[in-house]
Amino acid sequence: MDALAQALILLDYAAVAVFGASGALAAARRKHDIVTFAFFAAITGVGGGTLRDLLIGAPVFWVHRPAYLAVTLAAAVAVWIFGWGQGRERFLTWLDAVGMAAYAVVGALKALSLGAPPLSAIVMGVLTSTFGGIIRDVLGEEPSVLLKRELYVTAALVGASAFVGLNMLGVGLMASGLAAVALGFATRAGAILFHWSLPAFPGRAPPP
Amino acid sequence: MDALAQALILLDYAAVAVFGASGALAAARRKHDIVTFAFFAAITGVGGGTLRDLLIGAPVFWVHRPAYLAVTLAAAVAVWIFGWGQGRERFLTWLDAVGMAAYAVVGALKALSLGAPPLSAIVMGVLTSTFGGIIRDVLGEEPSVLLKRELYVTAALVGASAFVGLNMLGVGLMASGLAAVALGFATRAGAILFHWSLPAFPGRAPPP
Amino acid sequence: MDALAQALILLDYAAVAVFGASGALAAARRKHDIVTFAFFAAITGVGGGTLRDLLIGAPVFWVHRPAYLAVTLAAAVAVWIFGWGQGRERFLTWLDAVGMAAYAVVGALKALSLGAPPLSAIVMGVLTSTFGGIIRDVLGEEPSVLLKRELYVTAALVGASAFVGLNMLGVGLMASGLAAVALGFATRAGAILFHWSLPAFPGRAPPP
Numbered sequence: 001m002d003a004l005a006q007a008l009i010l011l012d013y014a015a016v017a018v019f020g021a022s023g024a025l026a027a028a029r030r031k032h033d034i035v036t037f038a039f040f041a042a043i044t045g046v047g048g049g050t051l052r053d054l055l056i057g058a059p060v061f062w063v064h065r066p067a068y069l070a071v072t073l074a075a076a077v078a079v080w081i082f083g084w085g086q087g088r089e090r091f092l093t094w095l096d097a098v099g100m101a102a103y104a105v106v107g108a109l110k111a112l113s114l115g116a117p118p119l120s121a122i123v124m125g126v127l128t129s130t131f132g133g134i135i136r137d138v139l140g141e142e143p144s145v146l147l148k149r150e151l152y153v154t155a156a157l158v159g160a161s162a163f164v165g166l167n168m169l170g171v172g173l174m175a176s177g178l179a180a181v182a183l184g185f186a187t188r189a190g191a192i193l194f195h196w197s198l199p200a201f202p203g204r205a206p207p208p
Numbered sequence: 209m210d211a212l213a214q215a216l217i218l219l220d221y222a223a224v225a226v227f228g229a230s231g232a233l234a235a236a237r238r239k240h241d242i243v244t245f246a247f248f249a250a251i252t253g254v255g256g257g258t259l260r261d262l263l264i265g266a267p268v269f270w271v272h273r274p275a276y277l278a279v280t281l282a283a284a285v286a287v288w289i290f291g292w293g294q295g296r297e298r299f300l301t302w303l304d305a306v307g308m309a310a311y312a313v314v315g316a317l318k319a320l321s322l323g324a325p326p327l328s329a330i331v332m333g334v335l336t337s338t339f340g341g342i343i344r345d346v347l348g349e350e351p352s353v354l355l356k357r358e359l360y361v362t363a364a365l366v367g368a369s370a371f372v373g374l375n376m377l378g379v380g381l382m383a384s385g386l387a388a389v390a391l392g393f394a395t396r397a398g399a400i401l402f403h404w405s406l407p408a409f410p411g412r413a414p415p416p
Numbered sequence: 417m418d419a420l421a422q423a424l425i426l427l428d429y430a431a432v433a434v435f436g437a438s439g440a441l442a443a444a445r446r447k448h449d450i451v452t453f454a455f456f457a458a459i460t461g462v463g464g465g466t467l468r469d470l471l472i473g474a475p476v477f478w479v480h481r482p483a484y485l486a487v488t489l490a491a492a493v494a495v496w497i498f499g500w501g502q503g504r505e506r507f508l509t510w511l512d513a514v515g516m517a518a519y520a521v522v523g524a525l526k527a528l529s530l531g532a533p534p535l536s537a538i539v540m541g542v543l544t545s546t547f548g549g550i551i552r553d554v555l556g557e558e559p560s561v562l563l564k565r566e567l568y569v570t571a572a573l574v575g576a577s578a579f580v581g582l583n584m585l586g587v588g589l590m591a592s593g594l595a596a597v598a599l600g601f602a603t604r605a606g607a608i609l610f611h612w613s614l615p616a617f618p619g620r621a622p623p624p
Contacts, residue, residue, distance in 0.1 A: 030563060033614035035570045039562065042539065050471070055258070055268050060471050066535035083619025119274035123250065138346060138554060139562055146247065146347055147238060154243045198241035203291025263466070263476050327482035331458065346554060354455065354555055355446060362451045406449035411499025 008109070008177075011102040016068050018099035019132045020045030020075030021092060026140040028079060037076040040136060045072035047132035052107050052124045056114050093192060100152070101184035103129035104159035105177050118164045125160025126153060151191035154198060159184020216317070216385075219310040224276050226307035227340045228253030228283030229300060234348040236287060245284040248344060253280035255340035260315050260332045264322050301400060308360070309392035311337035312367035313385050326372045333368025334361060359399035362406060367392020424525070424593075427518040432484050434515035435548045436461030436491035437508060442556040444495060453492040456552060461488035463548035468523050468540045472530050509608060516568070517600035519545035520575035521593050534580045541576025542569060567607035570614060575600020 023044025027037045046062045046069070053060045062068035107128025111121040130145070130153055137144040145152050162183045166176030190196040231252025235245045254270045254277070261268045270276035315336025319329040338353070338361050345352040353360050370391045374384030398404040439460025443453045462478045462485070469476045478484035523544025527537040546561070546569050553560040561568050578599045582592030606612040 028617050028619065031616040032563075033565070033570070033616060035573055035614060036562065037617070039542075039569055054262055054470055055271055057267055057271075059473055063471055063473075063532055063536050066533045069535050069539060080617060080619070116271055117274045119277050120271050123277060126247075134347065139550065139560060141560065141563065144347060144349065146244065147240075147349065149241070153247055154241070157243055198243060200239040200241060201236050201245070201288060203236065203288070262470055263479055265475055265479075324479055325482045327485050328479050331485060334455075342555065352555060352557065354452065355448075355557065357449070361455055362449070365451055406451060408447040408449060409444050409453070409496060411444065411496070 008106060011181075012106055013068070013071055015099035015103045015106070015129075016045040016049075017071050017075045018092070018095045019048070019103075020072035021079055022096055022133065023072075023136045024076040024079035025092070026136050026142060027076075028083075029142075030140070034076070034080055037080055038073055040140065041072040041076035041079075042069060043139065044132045044136040045075065047135045048103060048128040048130060049107070049132075051131045052110065052128045055127070056111050056116055056120075056124060058110070058114060097155075097185055097188040097192065100129045100156055100188060101159050101181045104156040104184050105163045105180045108160040108163050109173070109177070112164065112167065118168060121164050122157070122160045125163065126156045129156040129159075149197050149200070151187060151196050151198065155184050155188035155191065158187045216314060219389075220314055221276070221279055223307035223311045223314070223337075224253045224257075225279050225283050226300070226303045227256070227311075228280035229287055230304055230341065231280075231344050232284040232287035233300070234344050234350060235284075236291075237350075238348070242284070242288055245288055246281055248348065249280040249284035249287075250277060251347065252340040252344040253283065255343045256311060256336040256338060257315070257340075259339045260318065260336045263335070264319050264324055264328075264332060266318070266322055305363075305393055305396040305400065308337045308364055308396060309367050309389045312364040312392050313371045313388045316368040316371050317381070317385070320372065320375065326376060329372050330365070330368045333371065334364045337364040337367075357405050357408070359395060359404050359406065363392050363396035363399065366395045424522060427597075428522055429484070429487055431515035431519045431522070431545075432461045432465075433487050433491050434508070434511045435464070435519075436488035437495055438512055438549065439488075439552045440492040440495035441508070442552050442558060443492075444499075445558075446556070450492070450496055453496055454489055456556065457488040457492035457495075458485060459555065460548040460552040461491065463551045464519060464544040464546060465523070465548075467547045468526065468544045471543070472527050472532055472536075472540060474526070474530060513571075513601055513604040513608065516545045516572055516604060517575050517597045520572040520600050521579045521596045524576040524579050525589070525593070528580065528583065534584060537580050538573070538576045541579065542572045545572040545575075565613050565616070567603060567612050567614065571600050571604035571607065574603045 020041035023040035023042070024037045026044070027040040032040075050060050050062070104125040106125075108121045108125030110128075111124035112118075116124060133145045136142075137146075159180045163176055163180035166179060167173070171179075187196070228249035231248035231250070232245045234252070235248040240248075258268050258270070312333040314333075316329045316333030318336075319332035320326075324332060341353045344350075345354075367388045371384055371388035374387060375381070379387075395404070436457035439456035439458070440453045442460070443456040448456075466476050466478070520541040522541075524537045524541030526544075527540035528534075532540060549561045552558075553562075575596045579592050579596030582595060583589070587595075603612070
């Protein structure tokens with residue numbers, strides 16, 4: 001359990017850093033200044049977990065642990081300094097996949113540990129891992145990750161559901177956590193590598 | 209009072225289902241997959257009440273009662289299966305009018321019962337009944353219901369104000385609730401049937 | 417201290433009024449009705465402080481003090497009546513600069529007084545003074561203040577950082593508050609008058 005707790009904390013900081021970097025890259029795309037870099041990095045890095053904490057009534061995780069904000073600032077500075085390149089794009093896409101898979105499980109675990117029922121815990125996992133990116137896209141006026149056909153929310157859903165499901169079946173935290181991160185990551189990897197997607201709505205759509 | 213409480217709970221679930229369906233329809237419009245349907249249904253269905261609960265410091269209503277989330281999922285599946293049609297559009301518009309009128313009163317009642325002053329309770333009623341749709345439009349990148357000239361926020365305001373006003377005048381909960389839902393609904397019905405609107409700002413506008 | 421507390425409360429109401437007016441002007445730009453004026457005025461006027469209070473776990477400041485909402489309504493009515501004019505635009509820009517500078521300090525002070533660490537208090541100051549405008553732009557579908565190159569978030573950051581920094585150095589509340597408001601205002605004034613800006617990201621940007 002101690003090792004798990006430590007692994008979770010590491011994953012948590014890693015996910016904040018990765019999402020922070022993706023926020024800074026949104027700022028880079030529009031040639032912004034360093035303060036806007038930091039603003040986007042912070043909002044993207046801690047946004048999902050912030051919503052989760054507000055919804056479950058927990059103290060917002062970063063307010064009394066400024067190391068989280070410091071990590072997003074470091075991510076903003078790193079993106080500023082190292083800039084961008086094709087190799088880095090692929091690196092970040094994969095890092096984001098790891099962060100997303102980790103966050104879906106961390107979010108669901110925190111909700112479960114505060115007594116949320118299974119369905120709510122799954123929703124918290126999904127929100128934790130996707131909401132930072134959603135705010136980043138809305139504020140940056142970019143096409144939302146929500147509106148892309150590629151699996152993203154679905155991968156978070158797979159990971160969070162697997163974790164909560166295995167947990168209900170009595171599988172230990174460590175095993176269900178690892179299996180769920182792996183499943184969520186594999187789903188996202190399939191989306192990145194093989195463009196996996198779910199069938200689109202086949203019915204008649206309302207006029208726009 | 210018992211009958212009122214039960215009626216309120218029914219109205220509450222009905223409003224969540226209706227708003228959930230309107231979220232799923234926003235996803236249908238863009239030919240999304242079932243997960244995105246569910247995501248939009250959930251956010252639209254519970255978004256307004258979530259904001260209200262956060263603002264008045266109450267536990268967020270759906271977190272420990274997953275039936276609400278289940279209702280939004282059912283709405284998403286129903287939209288997926290039954291698709292869309294002209295008759296259904298009118299049906300949903302009217303269902304949405306009922307949901308909006310109900311939610312404006314439910315939201316104001318919850319705020320009053322937690323000790324909020326009248327003006328704040330009115331604002332909570334308006335937010336509860338309109339914020340889900342606002343988030344749906346922002347995330348779905350559709351023209352916001354806020355920016356249409358048709359009366360929508362105004363109908364919520366009429367309902368919530370009537371409820372709080374009648375309540376302050378000493379009218380019983382049941383009577384003021386029914387009258388307020390009727391007034392809010394009638395305002396919205398006038399907007400749908402007769403395109404009622406308030407006068408636009410007549411002054412000089414600042415340049416865009 | 418008493419004079420300071422009174423000055424802070426005055427600044428608080430003044431900032432709510434100014435931000436409320438800027439929300440109403442966003443509605444004026446699109447020729448909306450008076451209810452939409454009021455909606456935008458309220459959201460812009462109290463939005464930043466609301467987010468701050470949710471994040472630090474304080475009761476949301478306006479819920480039990482409806483005078484704040486009344487001030488935003490008055491601002492909406494004032495904009496409706498007095499309309500717009502070139503002279504007024506400049507007046508409002510400068511009023512907004514005062515409000516922003518005041519709010520950055522008020523926000524940071526409230527966070528500090530509730531035990532937030534320095535870095536978090538600075539972030540709260542920045543959010544308090546900028547988030548209302550950000551929501552206004554997102555809901556009004558206008559180019560976000562975040563995406564302009566002109567210093568705005570930076571001015572809030574200068575003010576909040578100066579206040580927290582002076583405070584940590586042992587400077588009294590009154591002196592550090594006044595100095596910080598002056599610094600934040602001066603930064604914004606430089607942006608307005610001389611188009612001050614920070615260097616843009618010099619690196620290669622990712623493709624859009």
